[in-house]
Amino acid sequence: MEKQTITIYDVAREANVSMATVSRVVNGNPNVKPATRKKVLDVIDELDYRPNAVARGLASKKTTTVGVIIPDVTNLYFASLARGIDDIATMYKYNIILANSDQNNHKEIQVLNTLLSKQVDGILYMGNNLTPELRAEIVRSKTPIVLAGTIDSDHVVASVNIDYKVATQEAVQKLIENGHKKIAFVTPSLKNTFATDLRLDGYKEALAVAKIDYNEKFVYEIPLTYQAGEALADKLLHAGITAAVVTDDEAAVGLLNGLYDHGVNVPKDFEVISSHNSKLTKMTRPTLTTIAPPLYDIGAVAMRLLTKIMNKEEIVDAEITLPYKIEYRQTTK
Numbered sequence: 001m002e003k004q005t006i007t008i009y010d011v012a013r014e015a016n017v018s019m020a021t022v023s024r025v026v027n028g029n030p031n032v033k034p035a036t037r038k039k040v041l042d043v044i045d046e047l048d049y050r051p052n053a054v055a056r057g058l059a060s061k062k063t064t065t066v067g068v069i070i071p072d073v074t075n076l077y078f079a080s081l082a083r084g085i086d087d088i089a090t091m092y093k094y095n096i097i098l099a100n101s102d103q104n105n106h107k108e109i110q111v112l113n114t115l116l117s118k119q120v121d122g123i124l125y126m127g128n129n130l131t132p133e134l135r136a137e138i139v140r141s142k143t144p145i146v147l148a149g150t151i152d153s154d155h156v157v158a159s160v161n162i163d164y165k166v167a168t169q170e171a172v173q174k175l176i177e178n179g180h181k182k183i184a185f186v187t188p189s190l191k192n193t194f195a196t197d198l199r200l201d202g203y204k205e206a207l208a209v210a211k212i213d214y215n216e217k218f219v220y221e222i223p224l225t226y227q228a229g230e231a232l233a234d235k236l237l238h239a240g241i242t243a244a245v246v247t248d249d250e251a252a253v254g255l256l257n258g259l260y261d262h263g264v265n266v267p268k269d270f271e272v273i274s275s276h277n278s279k280l281t282k283m284t285r286p287t288l289t290t291i292a293p294p295l296y297d298i299g300a301v302a303m304r305l306l307t308k309i310m311n312k313e314e315i316v317d318a319e320i321t322l323p324y325k326i327e328y329r330q331t332t333k
Contacts, residue, residue: 006047006048008022008023008026010049011040011044011049015040015042017036021036022044025040025041026044063118064093065095065097065119065120065121066094066095066097066120066121066122066123067097067116067118067120067122068082068097068126069099069108069124069126070100070101070126071100071108072100072102073098075224075250076249076280077248077250077276077295079278080279080296081295081296081298083299084300084301084302085124085148085300087300088300088307092304092307094121094307097115097118097120101127103128103224105133108131108134109133113137120143121143121144121310122144122145122307122310123144123145124145124146124302124303124306125138125145125147126147126148126150128188128224129189129193130151130153130193130194131191135152138157139156139157144158144310145158146158146306146309147159147160148160148302149293149298150194150195151194151198152194153194155319158305158306158309158315158318159318160298160301160322161298161319161320162294162298162321162322162323162324163321164196164202165198165199165201165202166202167275167324167326168185168199168203168206168275169205169206170202170206171202171275171291172185172202172206173210174326175243175245176207176210178243178271178332180242180243181212182215182218182239182240182241182243183203183218183242183243184219184239184241184243185199185218185219185245186244186245186246186248187200187221187222188222188223188248190221199275200219218241220232220235223251224248224250224251225251225254226250226251226253227254228251229246229250229251229253230258230261231258232254232258233255233258233259233261234262236270237262237264242270243270243272244272244273245273246274246275248274248275248276249275249276249277249278249281249290252274252275252281252288252290253274256272256286256331266330267330268333271289271331272289273288273289273290273326273332274289274290275293276290276291277290277293277295278295282329286329286330287329287331288329288331289326289328290326290329291326292327293324297322298322301322305318
């Protein structure tokens with residue numbers, strides 16, 4: 001037998017109060033007598049009443065729900081960002097709808113429109129590639145949207161990041177100081193990714209300062225997966241490359257193991273610097289040197305920025321840059 005849906009009307013009838021009184025109790029309004037509040041709460045508990053968020057959203061034009069678009073739920077980098085988002089969302093009493101886009105540009109647009117159709121109050125986008133098509137959909141939407149870990153090249157959409165150019169330049173400079181001249185830059189697609197463009201600029205800048213010629217053959221565009229990183233080891237070794245900056249931890253771990261399978265000593269014969277400082281970087285042997293953005297903070301600050309936009313609070317800066325550091329571990333000398 002199908003369970004009957006309990007409504008606010010049922011609670012009001014059983015408690016012998018108005019529906020407005022039940023609504024005030026459910027929403028934590030202090031203007032309810034303690035005895036009445038207790039009576040209503042007892043009936044809510046007895047009937048197992050669950051407020052209908054959709055109906056409340058239609059009445060208030062707010063659903064207290066935020067959509068989060070994440071490229072890969074299995075990637076620890078995005079999981080760390082999502083943790084910061086969730087904690088701040090809970091603090092401000094927002095529910096999260098997590099949507100996985102599978103690092104697929106077409107699916108990202110589909111996911112965005114699905115979330116918008118659910119009348120979410122705001123959206124956090126954590127993808128790598130901000131394609132022109134997706135950006136057009138974001139700008140066209142009247143729903144507040146904040147980017148976490150990527151940047152709008154036109155500086156229209158609010159975002160939270162680190163200084164990717166300076167961080168990458170510092171990492172490459174370290175490898176140059178350690179005597180390397182053939183340094184690979186391992187990245188996802190260079191198309192539609194302003195954050196990746198900034199990293200590549202940092203890579204080029206470090207080479208220029210050291211008077212090392214930039215060689216586009218040393219830039220490797222690969223999927224951000226363990227398997228792709230592992231398969232890359234052979235190509236780097238055949239190209240005579242002796243060091244690499246990798247923009248993803250999972251791919252960096254794959255590269256590290258691929259080098260091990262080829263009998264390469266890291267860091268004696270090859271050095272690796274990763275870019276996210278997720279838990280993976282401490283699980284490898286040797287442990288990975290990495291650029292360390294404040295992952296939890298990026299998620300948390302992005303969510304707080306979104307709440308400000310949703311509530312029309314004053315925004316001092318819609319493009320926030322957080323500090324980073326480099327964690328020097330065992331894959332560099």
